[in-house]
Amino acid sequence: MTAPSKPKQALDLEGALLQELQGDVSDSIAQQLLEELPPFTATSVVLDNGCGPGAVTMAIMGSNPPTGLKIHATDVNPMFLAQRKASLTDNPSWPVKVETMDACNLTFADNTFDFSFTNFVFAGLFDDVGAASHILRTLKPGGTGVITGWAEMPWQIALKNAHYKTRGTEEPMAPFLSKSCYQKEEIERATRAAGWKDVKYVQKEAYLNLGTDLRRWASIAWTFLGTPVGGWQQRDERMWEEALDSIVEELPRNEWSKVEGGVNKIRMVADVAIARK
Numbered sequence: 314m315t316a317p318s319k320p321k322q323a324l325d326l327e328g329a330l331l332q333e334l335q336g337d338v339s340d341s342i343a344q345q346l347l348e349e350l351p352p353f354t355a356t357s358v359v360l361d362n363g364c365g366p367g368a369v370t371m372a373i374m375g376s377n378p379p380t381g382l383k384i385h386a387t388d389v390n391p392m393f394l395a396q397r398k399a400s401l402t403d404n405p406s407w408p409v410k411v412e413t414m415d416a417c418n419l420t421f422a423d424n425t426f427d428f429s430f431t432n433f434v435f436a437g438l439f440d441d442v443g444a445a446s447h448i449l450r451t452l453k454p455g456g457t458g459v460i461t462g463w464a465e466m467p468w469q470i471a472l473k474n475a476h477y478k479t480r481g482t483e484e485p486m487a488p489f490l491s492k493s494c495y496q497k498e499e500i501e502r503a504t505r506a507a508g509w510k511d512v513k514y515v516q517k518e519a520y521l522n523l524g525t526d527l528r529r530w531a532s533i534a535w536t537f538l539g540t541p542v543g544g545w546q547q548r549d550e551r552m553w554e555e556a557l558d559s560i561v562e563e564l565p566r567n568e569w570s571k572v573e574g575g576v577n578k579i580r581m582v583a584d585v586a587i588a589r590k
């Protein structure tokens with residue numbers, strides 16, 4: 314029997330579900346970042362590096378920045394870039410230029426930016442030192458660079474245990490579950506190698522909204538993140554409900570879980586590096 318391209322219970326991958334999976338944690342962290350920084354001015358030029366759905370750009374625009382500020386929003390994923398462009402159609406006055414660009418090889422000139430944000434991008438980069446070097450190179454002297462990574466994603470434990478329970482402990486961890494944190498030590502290693510100096514580190518936390526129906530969130534999470542090395546197998550279709558049972562049972566037991574007004578939430582913690590060039 315050939316393996317299914319995906320189990321019949323898996324959902325269709327689309328942007329709205331990804332949004333439901335991620336909630337607004339990166340938006341919340343992006344808003345909190347601004348509290349740590351010098352104020353924007355009418356001449357500020359800003360990079361939203363690996364902009365994705367646009368948490369940083371939206372936090373900046375939501376902070377009512379001075380007229381004259383300019384934002385460059387870059388990413389490699391066409392789905393996110395299309396989303397960014399659509400949101401600019403809704404907000405035509407926003408001073409945002411959207412471009413396809415690899416964070417590991419920024420093509421902006423030296424000394425371009427007053428502020429450079431790279432929010433939850435480093436975990437997925439193949440050359441983090443190169444990316445940190447490009448951030449430094451493209452900052453103006455006196456400009457501020459910010460890199461964030463997830464220090465703690467406690468919901469991952471439930472998904473990793475579903476992997477072990479349904480696939481055994483010998484099978485390599487599902488790739489999307491094996492590398493998604495990027496903690497202070499990793500930021501320190503990459504920024505030091507890239508020549509960043511006097512980096513200040515802070516932690517910020519945000520609660521991920523898992524909704525009122527944990528099984529729905531588990532089903533979205535397992536669809537997006539549970540794909541094993543080499544792709545889905547018949548076994549994963551057979552064991553789908555067991556995987557969800559395990560996630561739904563374990564999530565509320567986590568010490569960082571809480572229920573507010575019937576809504577399940579779990580705390581996430583970000584490591585933030587901030588440096589002036």
Ligand SMILES: C[S@@+](CC[C@H](N)C(=O)[O-])C[C@H]1O[C@@H](n2cnc3c(N)ncnc32)[C@H](O)[C@@H]1O
Nearest residue numbers: 339363364365368388389390415416432433434
């Ligand atoms: C977890 S999302 C974070 C998005 C956004 N910065 C936020 O705060 O919500 C990671 C983003 O990094 C982008 N990305 C991954 N590799 C990249 C690369 N080499 N260059 C630029 N963007 C990249 C992905 O396409 C995705 O949009």
